[in-house]
Amino acid sequence: MNHTIHFTVNGEPFTLSVASHHTLLQVLREQLVLTGVKNGCEAGECGACTVLMNGEPVNSCLVLAPEADGATIVTVEGLAHDSQLDPLQEAFVAAGATQCGFCTPGILINSRALLDRNPDPTDAEIRAALVGNLCRCTGYIRIIDAVKAAAHAQREVQP
Amino acid sequence: MQPFDYIVPHNFAEASALLMAGNDDTRPLLGGTDLLIRVRGGFIRPERIIDLKQLPGMCDIVRSAEGWLVIGAACTMNQVAGHPLVRQEYELLAQACESVASYQLRNRATVGGNCCNASPAADSAPALYCLEAVMEAYGPSGVRRIPIHEFFTGPRCNALRPGEFLTGIHLPPVPSRSAGAFNKLGRTKIGDISIVSVAVWAEAGSRKLEAGGQSKHPERVDGATRTAADGQSKDAERLTWRIAIGAAGPTPLRAPEAEAALAEDASPEGVARAAQLAAEAARPIDDIRASAAYRRGMVAVLARRGVNSVLARLGAAPSVVGGQP
Numbered sequence: 001m002n003h004t005i006h007f008t009v010n011g012e013p014f015t016l017s018v019a020s021h022h023t024l025l026q027v028l029r030e031q032l033v034l035t036g037v038k039n040g041c042e043a044g045e046c047g048a049c050t051v052l053m054n055g056e057p058v059n060s061c062l063v064l065a066p067e068a069d070g071a072t073i074v075t076v077e078g079l080a081h082d083s084q085l086d087p088l089q090e091a092f093v094a095a096g097a098t099q100c101g102f103c104t105p106g107i108l109i110n111s112r113a114l115l116d117r118n119p120d121p122t123d124a125e126i127r128a129a130l131v132g133n134l135c136r137c138t139g140y141i142r143i144i145d146a147v148k149a150a151a152h153a154q155r156e157v158q159p
Numbered sequence: 160m161q162p163f164d165y166i167v168p169h170n171f172a173e174a175s176a177l178l179m180a181g182n183d184d185t186r187p188l189l190g191g192t193d194l195l196i197r198v199r200g201g202f203i204r205p206e207r208i209i210d211l212k213q214l215p216g217m218c219d220i221v222r223s224a225e226g227w228l229v230i231g232a233a234c235t236m237n238q239v240a241g242h243p244l245v246r247q248e249y250e251l252l253a254q255a256c257e258s259v260a261s262y263q264l265r266n267r268a269t270v271g272g273n274c275c276n277a278s279p280a281a282d283s284a285p286a287l288y289c290l291e292a293v294m295e296a297y298g299p300s301g302v303r304r305i306p307i308h309e310f311f312t313g314p315r316c317n318a319l320r321p322g323e324f325l326t327g328i329h330l331p332p333v334p335s336r337s338a339g340a341f342n343k344l345g346r347t348k349i350g351d352i353s354i355v356s357v358a359v360w361a362e363a364g365s366r367k368l369e370a371g372g373q374s375k376h377p378e379r380v381d382g383a384t385r386t387a388a389d390g391q392s393k394d395a396e397r398l399t400w401r402i403a404i405g406a407a408g409p410t411p412l413r414a415p416e417a418e419a420a421l422a423e424d425a426s427p428e429g430v431a432r433a434a435q436l437a438a439e440a441a442r443p444i445d446d447i448r449a450s451a452a453y454r455r456g457m458v459a460v461l462a463r464r465g466v467n468s469v470l471a472r473l474g475a476a477p478s479v480v481g482g483q484p
Contacts, residue, residue, distance in 0.1 A: 056266045059192075
């Protein structure tokens with residue numbers, strides 16, 4: 001059974017016909033070709049598929065496509081604006097917080113949500129917020145450093 | 160995933176009729192964080208999934224006229240943990256909800272779904288046992304209220320009948336002088352499923368307990384009177400204790416002997432004895448996550464930590480001075 005959904009992805013409105021049993025992850029990757037959204041565990045454990053849904057991070061592998069009707073979605077492709085990287089993306093590049101890169105989109109999205117609700121997180125708060133994002137390459141030290149640097153940079157711009 | 164239909168019912172009666180007609184090939188959907196994993200794994204093969212989230216009240220947290228807090232069955236873990244009334248009065252439940260999985264999972268996972276799945280390791284459950292929650296269900300015979308300890312009937316089994324679904328979780332009013340602590344053990348400090356967990360709650364005043372340590376039927380508790388009497392009744396300084404254990408039995412379990420012992424004696428020796436009684440109330444099994452013996456031992460440790468934390472929050476002398484937590 002197919003459903004027609006209306007939703008906004010990275011600022012652009014879409015009307016799509018989606019299958020009942022497909023996930024938001026499948027729709028974003030396969031129908032909208034937003035392959036920055038990664039398919040990792042498909043079980044809500046790894047966080048690689050994290051997107052913002054109405055401003056809050058969710059595992060898109062655990063959202064049914066028809067459940068996204070009316071939602072506003074932001075993927076990693078929507079973080080940069082006018083060729084200007086998000087401060088988090090700048091900080092990840094500067095800190096070398098990425099290696100193979102598979103986990104990076106989900107971590108960027110989840111960190112964006114963290115800084116939106118808490119502009120000055122402690123190490124413990126960053127670790128707690130990112131507990132659902134697994135990285136198998138670098139470990140987490142540089143990732144946490146990058147989130148802190150981005151928070152700092154952001155506060156410099158918007159004190 | 161195996162194909163299925165996705166249906167959003169227009170009202171409670173339609174939702175109930177759809178669930179009634181479908182039996183096992185029709186499944187209710189709240190957050191989906193458990194359901195979709197089980198479908199994907201091939202453990203269940205539903206033909207229809209009924210999304211209950213859009214029914215009235217399912218995503219709301221409101222105070223009833225009688226002073227109870229009513230949490231819609233589809234409220235997410237983050238929504239419950241962050242709600243001002245939960246944080247002020249039922250902070251034990253906020254602690255439990257915040258301990259579940261990851262932040263982004265808690266944006267989807269619901270407290271109602273956590274209870275309906277009825278995993279013995281459901282982290283919201285020990286808190287709800289301590290708070291003596293009443294589960295409200297809607298079904299072919301109308302609205303039915305089920306005390307939480309009767310709602311969990313076994314591993315992955317709940318008391319809902321065919322065509323029934325959970326609509327809300329009702330929490331009785333609590334005295335202002337009350338505190339709780341939820342402690343769990345996983346493989347990691349945060350984010351993992353519980354190997355074992357213990358919730359501890361204490362409130363000023365005492366209530367008559369029936370056999371088995373459960374309070375009288377919550378529908379007969381006059382919440383408004385209890386709140387008004389808070390701090391005025393002559394036994395206000397006497398503490399009523401509740402202890403609930405997760406992941407160490409077929410369902411979450413209360414530890415009535417430990418609760419009664421604490422009411423009599425909350426000295427360091429009394430706390431140690433109550434912690435031992437809590438361990439004896441557990442009915443753990445050996446499984447992939449831990450042995451029964453380890454779980455039982457850890458119930459005592461987590462119970463002691465929880466009681467000491469509650470005593471500290473209530474301003475009583477901590478029972479361990481300068482010792483390990």
